[in-house]
Amino acid sequence: MPGPSKQSQKSIKRVKDGVRRFLETMAGEQQEPEEDESPSPASPSRSDTQDLPDDLVRIAQLESETLAAERRQIEKWRAELEATLRDREERQAYFADLAAERESRFKLMLESAQAQLAGRPPVEEPEPAEEEPEAPTAPIAEPIPAGPYNTPTLELLEASSIEDAILVSPETLEEQELKLQGVLDNFAVDAMVYDAVVGPRVTQFRIRPGIGVRVEKISGLQKNISLNLAQTNVRIQAPIPGEPFVGVEIGNGNTLPIRLRSVFESKAWQHGSETIPLAIGMDIQGKIIVADLAKAPHLLIAGATGSGKSVCMSNLIVSLLYKFTPAELELVLIDPKRVEFGLFKEVPHLIHPVVGDPKTAVLLLKWVVKEMENRYEILAEKQVRNIASYNAKAEAQGFDKMPFMVVIIDELADLMMTSKGEAEASLARIAQLSRAVGIHTIIATQRPSVNVITGVIKANYPTRIAFQVSSIVDSRTILDCKGAESLLGQGDMLFNPPGFARLVRIQSPMVQDEELTRVVTHVSAAQPDRNRVDLSSFTQSSEGTAESLADGADDLYMQALAIVAETQKASTSYLQRRLRIGYNRAATLIEEMEDRFHIGPQNGSTPREVFVTQEDLQQ
Numbered sequence: 001m002p003g004p005s006k007q008s009q010k011s012i013k014r015v016k017d018g019v020r021r022f023l024e025t026m027a028g029e030q031q032e033p034e035e036d037e038s039p040s041p042a043s044p045s046r047s048d049t050q051d052l053p054d055d056l057v058r059i060a061q062l063e064s065e066t067l068a069a070e071r072r073q074i075e076k077w078r079a080e081l082e083a084t085l086r087d088r089e090e091r092q093a094y095f096a097d098l099a100a101e102r103e104s105r106f107k108l109m110l111e112s113a114q115a116q117l118a119g120r121p122p123v124e125e126p127e128p129a130e131e132e133p134e135a136p137t138a139p140i141a142e143p144i145p146a147g148p149y150n151t152p153t154l155e156l157l158e159a160s161s162i163e164d165a166i167l168v169s170p171e172t173l174e175e176q177e178l179k180l181q182g183v184l185d186n187f188a189v190d191a192m193v194y195d196a197v198v199g200p201r202v203t204q205f206r207i208r209p210g211i212g213v214r215v216e217k218i219s220g221l222q223k224n225i226s227l228n229l230a231q232t233n234v235r236i237q238a239p240i241p242g243e244p245f246v247g248v249e250i251g252n253g254n255t256l257p258i259r260l261r262s263v264f265e266s267k268a269w270q271h272g273s274e275t276i277p278l279a280i281g282m283d284i285q286g287k288i289i290v291a292d293l294a295k296a297p298h299l300l301i302a303g304a305t306g307s308g309k310s311v312c313m314s315n316l317i318v319s320l321l322y323k324f325t326p327a328e329l330e331l332v333l334i335d336p337k338r339v340e341f342g343l344f345k346e347v348p349h350l351i352h353p354v355v356g357d358p359k360t361a362v363l364l365l366k367w368v369v370k371e372m373e374n375r376y377e378i379l380a381e382k383q384v385r386n387i388a389s390y391n392a393k394a395e396a397q398g399f400d401k402m403p404f405m406v407v408i409i410d411e412l413a414d415l416m417m418t419s420k421g422e423a424e425a426s427l428a429r430i431a432q433l434s435r436a437v438g439i440h441t442i443i444a445t446q447r448p449s450v451n452v453i454t455g456v457i458k459a460n461y462p463t464r465i466a467f468q469v470s471s472i473v474d475s476r477t478i479l480d481c482k483g484a485e486s487l488l489g490q491g492d493m494l495f496n497p498p499g500f501a502r503l504v505r506i507q508s509p510m511v512q513d514e515e516l517t518r519v520v521t522h523v524s525a526a527q528p529d530r531n532r533v534d535l536s537s538f539t540q541s542s543e544g545t546a547e548s549l550a551d552g553a554d555d556l557y558m559q560a561l562a563i564v565a566e567t568q569k570a571s572t573s574y575l576q577r578r579l580r581i582g583y584n585r586a587a588t589l590i591e592e593m594e595d596r597f598h599i600g601p602q603n604g605s606t607p608r609e610v611f612v613t614q615e616d617l618q619q
């Protein structure tokens with residue numbers, strides 16, 4: 001075989017020489033970085049590099065630049081790691097000091113108690129020799145360390161047997177289908193009952209309308225369908241979102257509650273990717289629905305008395321207890337009815353005892369607003385934008401993570417009656433800003449009227465659950481559409497999931513008091529008291545007095561407010577006429593009222609909501 005040609009041998013030699021010189025150059029640079037000027041014996045002369053092919057010289061230059069950049073990066077990392085290490089050492093020293101101080105105080109207390117027992121005067125605490133150095137600010141406002149958490153097990157909850165239950169017999173199903181088709185035929189509506197989906201509480205008959213048939217023709221038959229099928233509550237979905245059918249939902253003859261345990265056993269719960277998962281229930285197709293409170297980011301629950309709100313809220317609290325330790329999630333429970341959250345008073349996630357008094361509840365909401373502001377400062381200190389980035393940084397750098405906080409209010413109406421302006425303002429502020437700092441709220445009410453679910457609340461709570469209500473008006477107040485009046489009660493709900501513009505009908509799981517007691521007893525064993533809320537610096541403003549209502553406002557503000565409260569109408573032109581003032585002044589007064597949450601925002605041509613009544617002003 002012929003060897004390489006003379007030409008290529010020469011070229012290979014040249015390349016080899018070039019690489020050797022490059023390596024020597026690099027070695028020379030490393031040894032004498034300072035002496036750029038004086039040529040080192042190893043470094044190549046200008047004439048040497050001129051001998052090299054251009055490509056090789058460029059590659060060599062690039063290599064040396066990359067090497068320099070990498071060296072700079074390594075230096076930066078080293079500095080960062082050293083800073084982290086210093087930070088950790090400081091924290092370690094701080095906690096060591098704290099432990100030593102506590103130990104000495106404990107000893108002193110012991111000696112004092114022994115002295116008192118022996119009839120001697122108690123031992124005095126020695127004066128500190130010099131001023132204590134200021135303690136470094138804790139990453140989260142005074143977190144109280146949690147003990148090891150007893151994660152609850154599934155055995156604490158009742159097992160379910162809904163899979164084996166016969167909710168509707170095939171004969172009943174066939175009979176209902178024939179009757180439904182009969183109604184359509186009798187009213188000469190060209191439509192066919194296509195099939196039926198049996199859900200946990202209701203069966204959905206899917207109807208396919210003929211060509212050119214308006215869906216309103218079928219939804220207009222709601223009362224006739226109820227009559228012919230002898231059903232009280234028939235709900236019609238025209239059309240079923242995303243399907244070429246109209247849905248007619250009829251209650252099942254047999255019902256069996258879905259158990260919370262079956263939700264926790266489902267794949268949706270166990271393999272879900274939700275940040276703060278909440279067990280909502282089972283939809284008509286039998287799919288388990290788990291919502292993410294982090295996406296919601298706040299939840300409004302409303303429904304008539306006995307419709308299943310409290311059971312639903314227990315499900316939500318238990319969901320949190322199953323997923324989070326007290327170090328990962330803090331709970332604030334407000335229960336003006338004083339009956340619903342009694343079972344949860346030992347839960348270690350609570351950072352304040354369950355609040356029953358509406359006035360204390362309002363102060364607590366103010367505290368939450370303050371906590372939210374603190375958390376924003378902490379995020380700014382660490383130069384991160386939200387709790388997720390903060391916690392990722394905490395994990396990487398070894399400082400404490402920021403826990404989520406969930407505030408649950410059982411009866412919003414009681415809070416609104418006590419102190420509407422303050423409660424509403426705090427809730428709106430929390431709802432608008434708290435998502436980034438991991439604070440979420442769940443509020444419930446059995447009075448779905450516009451005085452309680454005001455425009456401000458509605459605007460800030462896009463994720464809603466409606467249980468059965470008594471009228472279409474109530475349904476509209478909660479969901480902005482009808483439907484909740486046709487629900488069956490006992491956990492039958494319409495859910496408006498975050499990010500979806502449609503309602504899903506869901507059966508809420510059932511959890512009984514005995515199950516709740518077992519779970520709470522299990523999780524609260526050997527847990528320290530984590531109460532860290534100090535309300536002493538928060539005072540109830542003298543809301544309701546003329547001075548505070550009109551503080552800093554126009555001289556005519558109280559008169560204008562009295563007119564609005566009397567007429568329940570907030571109109572600029574009406575104020576102009578009644579107060580004999582110009583348009584600009586009247587419009588400013590109306591804007592002032594909106595800013596102070598006394599009236600709702602302008603919403604197209606619909607009149608503004610009025611949140612103050614004459615009684616409020618008299619109080």
Ligand SMILES: Nc1ncnc2c1ncn2[C@@H]1O[C@H](COP(=O)(O)OP(=O)(O)OP(=O)(O)O)[C@@H](O)[C@H]1O
Pocket residue numbers: 257258303304305306307308309310311312446490491492507508509510
């Ligand atoms: N998901 C459910 N499955 C089966 N039954 C339920 C369900 N939810 C509620 N119920 C039944 O309805 C009853 C009333 O429920 P719940 O106490 O939750 O109503 P509520 O809406 O909170 O009423 P109130 O506003 O008066 O407190 C329960 O005692 C239970 O028997």
